[in-house]
Amino acid sequence: MPPALYLLALAVFAMGTSEFMLAGLVPDIAAELGVEIASTGLLTSAFAIGMVVGAPVMAALARNRPVRASLLGFLAVFLAAHIAGAVTGSFAVLVATRVVAALANAGFLAVALSAATSLVPAGQRGRALAVLLSGTTIATIAGVPGGALLGAVFGWRVTFWAVALVCLPAAVGVLAGFPARRHDPGTPGPDLAAELALLARPRLIAVMLLAALVNAATFGAFTFLAPLVTGRAGLGELWVPVVLVLFGAGSFAGVTVAGRLSDTRPGGVVAVAGPLLCAGWFATAAAAGRPVILLVLVFVQGALSFAVGSTLITRVLYESAGAPAMGGSYATAALNIGAVVGPVVAGVALGSGLGSLGPAVSSGVLVAAALLLAAGCRSVLVGGSRPPVPAVL
Template sequence: MPFALYLLALAVFAMGTSEFMLAGLVPDIAADLGVDLGATGLLTSAFAIGMVVGAPLMAGLARNWPIRSSLLGFLLLFLAAHIAGAVTGSFPVLVATRVVAAVANAGFLAVALTAAAALVPAGRQGRALAILLGGTALATVAGVPGGALLGTMLGWRATFWALALLCLPAAAGVVLAGIPGRPGQTAAPDLRRELAQLRRPRLLAVMLLGALVNAATFGSFTFLAPLVTGTGGFGAFWVPVALVLFGAGSFAGVTVAGRLSDEYAAVVIAVGGPLLCGGWFALALTADRPVALLVLVCVLGALSFGVGSTLIARVLHEAAGAPTMAGSYATAALNVGAAAGPAMAGLALGAGWGDRGPMWVSGVLVGVALLLALRFRAILTAAATR
């Protein structure tokens, strides 16, 4: 695999850490800026909205720019947003920096997904995407717990500074490591023709499946801490342990799926999908058994990212007629799920279902995805033969 892919993954690691880190920083931010915890939750919503809106918008704006310049520009904008967040004493300004950071993240990921697929020969795109999305999985293993620890030791602003600094080697790598300008073409395709790809039922179906699986993943991941300390009966110390286990499983899942998804995507989905659905229900039923809870958290991380990354790879395959916008379609599908899943899981949590509610919701979401996959099985069958 080209070294440039690993540098892109480093940037994705920093951005993934930024997206998820607030789970451990919200109390400190609320106390420091004088806002209540509920209002501080707007920081998460602002980031999710920025990701969904920013992916197609930024990809559309950057489609006529050289890939290297686009990636560097988005990285520097992300860096600047975190510096502004680190120094501000205003909560509205902090919310604004989260939106800007999310837009930069979305633009970078949309371009990076397209670039990663173009950096490798046909037939190895799934593995390339696994390396790139492995940065997100590593963020849950090391970035989020590390950010929470740094915030505890030095304050929440130190985490923002650390993420800004982490962008520097990634930015240098984009400049120096051979990221292409615009591989294989001199001018961007017609934008209307690329947007017209969104009328294709095959593409829309795979985007919907990816959004549903991702909604299940982040719906339960967001509310894992209450389950661990509530029904699970663990102390607060075990929350980062559970997060690391989920992240370790995620990294393993995306790595294995990356080796299989190019030739065996249908198998990954047909086998992993039902296991993932059953796994969420099993976690809801056995969360009061500590060993079962910890084991299932790790297994579900692997299945969630294995199936989810395979579906995202399929989005890029189905959007081959939109070479400059395909990455934004994949990013939008991912983040529609990331925004909708926690919202639905939160409703279950507050509707009397208790801390197991999000797990039940995740099981239902994957179940719906499986039913739709049966309806659109021709798409998944095609994945195994391409």
Template sequence: MPVPLYLLALAVFAMGTSEFMLAGLLPDIAADLGVTAATAGVLTSAFAVGMVVGAPLVAALARRWPSRSTLLCFVLVFSAAHAVGAATSSFPVLCATRVVAALANAGFLAVALRTATTLVPAGRTGRALAVLLSGTTVATIAGVPGGSVLGAVLGWRATFWAVAAICLPAGVGILTGIPAHRGRQSLAGGPPLRAELGQLTGPRLLLAMLLGALVNAATFASFTYLAPVVTGTAGLGELWISVALVLFGAGSFVGVTVAGRLSDRHPGLIVAAGGPLLLVGWPGLAVLADRPVALLTLVFVQGALSFALGSTLITRVLYQAAGAPTMAGSYATAALNVGAAAGPLVAGATFGAAGERGPLWASGLLVAAALLLALPAREVLATDRGSVAPGRGEGR
């Protein structure tokens, strides 16, 4: 894999740390700003909503822009939003900074996905996506637990300052590592915007996006509220939150790595094998959440299965949207974050009826819905041997 792809993954690491770090900081944020844990969970949904709205909007605006300067601009805006968030004492202002950060993240990820597909040969989109998403999985292994420990020792604001600082070397890496011309899109050399937006009327693309959204909703439903399960249901100390996050992140790294090698050629196999296991795993975790060893083991397993299945489905989005070379990345980003927005909202609504285990049961129901939709539509998961990756055309 080319070095610039890993530089993009470095920026994704910083952004992934921000997106996931609230799982370990929600109790402190809620206490500091005088809101409930369920209300604090809205911060995750606010970020995801910004990603959903921002991905197609920013991708459309950035179609004419050179990728290097565009990516650098998004990283700097993302850093500034976290600096403001770290300094505020107002929950509404903090929500607003999460939306701004999400817009920058959405734009970055949409352009990065577009750029990544031009860095690898056709037919290796899954591998490129796995490298890019490794930034997110490493964030869950190192960045998020590290942020949780930093928050426990110095307060949640210190974690926000740290994310703002991490963005700066990522920006330097983009400036020095991405060629100035790489990823530049010309409307004259590709389909018009209306034609690319018209791809969204295709049922196979919409179904791939829906499946990816449901699986990601299941992941975020439980991950967002993992801290209360660890400290409440399992009765473990606060620092065990970081252990659980590391295990989830390690599992996600394994899942993305395995899926990256198989998703281009055997996507149906990953869904057929991983889907039922993921479906059984979430209710199993709900039942065994009061047993620390079982809890921590299943957190690892569910992280691996969630990211293997989720990354495979998002790869299918990129293939199904091959006719939209400048917008395909935004469609994948939107699908991921529709799930990330819906998951915590669904999970938060279960607290009253099922307590801390409610989000785990909700995750199982969301996966069940995805599998029920996938079963009669297996052609969406079939290998597209004649297709090309987004950003590439025939003969290129």
């Protein structure tokens, strides 16, 4: 894999850390800015909504610009938003910076998902995507706990500065990996209407829905692991970061292994790992009172979740190969619709009679729904036909 791809993953790491880091910073932010802790939930909601809306909108705006300029522009906006967040004394401004950062994050990821495939030979799109998404998994292993530690020792503002700092070497990767190409005014850019028309294709809709369901299960269970650990498992609060790191380590393992199979055997990955993932969420709920088994299951579920999830995101890219500018945004939207819907469903389950077991059970149900859908449209999971890599440069 080319070095520039790993530096793109570094940017994804910074953005993933930013997306999830607030979980450990909320009390300090609320206290310093004089707002109720419940109100700080707006920071998370603003980021999630910005990601879902931003993916297609930002990709559409960037479609006529060179990839290098687009990636650098999104990185610059993301960096500036974190600097503004680090220095502001206004909660309203902080919320606004989260929206802006999410829009930049969504735009960067939408362009990067397509651009990364141009750095590798045809047929290695899944491996390139695995490297890119490893930035997100490493964010859960190191970025989020590291951000919480920085916030605890130096204050929450230092965490924002740290995220901004990590963007700098990522910008070097963009400069090194993509040539500077000027857009010729006489050459029309991609036909937006034609690319949007692909969304009417049943195959693309099906695989996007599959990806959204599996990722909804992943983010729903991940968001509410803490109540399961401290509640039914009876472990202390210090075990929560340990469990999150275990899930992140499993995620990294899963996306790495699946990256070598998702190009050629996507159906096999889903057929084998999908049922195991579904059963695993129900097993997590059933074994929650046994800490040792729970810890093992958390690692396994992290691996299975990202193995299946990343494979489905890869299929979105294959099915949208006719949309060189917008294809990455379709994959980003599928991923983030899951990230928005999953915690909502899991939150409802948490408030039900199932209590802390609810999120794991709801994740099992979501994966079961995805498997039923996959059984009815197995052709979209066949990796035999590989469309050409989009010429995004």
